[in-house]
Amino acid sequence: MIEIDGLTRRYGRTTAVDHLSLTVRPGHVTGFLGPNGAGKSTTLRMILGLTTPTSGTVTVSGVRFRDLPRGLRHAGALLDAGDVHGGRSARAHLAALARSNGISVGRVDEVLRQVGLESAAGRRVGGFSLGMRQRLGIAAALLGDPPVLLFDEPFNGLDPEGVRWVRKLFRRLAAEGRTVFVSSHLMGEMEHCADHLVVIGRGRLIAEESLAEFAARAGRSEVVVRTPDPASLGTTLTTEGASVRPDPDGTLAVTGLTAERIAELALGLRIPLHELTTRTASLEEAFMALTAADVEYATGEDR
Template sequence: MSYGAASGSVDRVIEVNHLTKRYGAVTAVNALTFTVRPGRVTGFLGPNGAGKSTTMRMILGLNRPTSGSATIDGKPFARHRAGLRHVGALLDAGDAHPGRSAAAHLWALARGNGLPRRRVAEVLSEVGLEGVARRRVGGFSLGMRQRLGIAAALLGDPPVLLFDEPVNGLDPEGVRWIRGMFRRLAEQGRTVLVSSHLMSEMENTAGHLIVIGRGQLIADESLTAFAARGAQARVTVRTPDPDELAAVLAIDGASVRRDGGDVLTVTGMSAGRVGELAFARRIMLYELAPRTASLEEAFMESTAGHADHVVDGRG
């Protein structure tokens, strides 16, 4: 099945304004401000313990902020009636009662939000669980529970969707499926916020990134702009004379790092210029390989020093 465009005239924007959450002397989220807009997948990234889950729980009204605000369509989530029609969320794949069947779990949610019974079968089909609809959730694998949580998020056909580490437990086929689903939902004009601590999960899906560390904002920009943070040219060089070559390159303005043995990593200089200088000084080269930093490297460099412990058991 395919979902139609989200209905209604709401702007579907998530707004976080100076959001702060403290647990005693520990600050889990620190004056965080950002906006999540419709029509694109927004990746919510940060190391484990950065405050992503705490922030998402405050957006959904599950945790009360110490200060600041989080709104959806201009008002707190708690003020939206029949919440699943407005916002769908997957925060914890273990939320379903293990003694209930998948269909019974979804029907309880549908009934409580005034949704028709047919939606249960529709979303089970969408996530590939129609064949196990009557099985008890307690017998599900982690990947199956993740799919059930996604089905619950889709149940009300909402214009706003939040997913916290949704690929946990999914096999490679499941990861490809969920990436495609995120893109389809965004193309329909929905607001899609997906948290992860892995840049690799976002580079083929997200169009915009919000990156945090220790509860503070590090980046709020397009995927392309964020990738440029790690795009500094680097050249890997192997030579039998690493000390001599390093000295020559440094004199010409390059930054040189010795990576052990006969390997140098050079930044601030093109591979062509490295080759020219080596040739002029008759320094033999075994290897001369230019490369550009990956998105994963951009993420690691941007969040270096921002990894922290998990607060209250959450990230």
């Protein structure tokens, strides 16, 4: 478990993290979201003791990470896939981490197999692609078999097979009872692998809730209707107080009435329905709606 209480980090007049309090619990894949400059990377670094808070506290399993002996046994992290000496082989890099944390060197080949880098174990990291470096970073995070895992942008550079593998890995780790905290800008991937979300903006907490609860925050739910007589049905639905928008594919997007009520009205008019689907806001739509005021670098189109 990761517990953050009143965490603040200032750089001169700039506040990167502002009195942030939250709990990341085991058994979940918790997504960590926020616009650029929201303070996500700074928060992750403070969790691991790499950046000192201006005020507030953060603990891993009840203890400050920097006070834990052999840290990789308690928490594993991928913060920067490029932060590896390019002249070392993958095996040598992991072996050095293992020795410094009292981990059996035999564990090195286990995690290399787990991430699919067994055949590249003897190659220098400087020749690795970004996707291979990401896999190596994940191997390093798994090296101590820790109960807490943190990942910053782990999907970058991975091919579709790699993305799917990472999704399954995160879900499996959470199912084993571990704390899995994942920061990413890729909303589609977070929607597929996270079941809980923490969202921050300008260093402050915006939301800490389940994925479903967060998506519902956008307040947008509409019913997609396909019918051979859209004009007649659309007129009736508008009369009933609904907002009706014809879409380019010939469907009607209806808000203000439930699917059940639309079906009743269509039945009364003997208008056949070929599709009647309730569509809720996506994670991306909910995120954009709720963080609009916290975007640091907005384009003209975003205003």
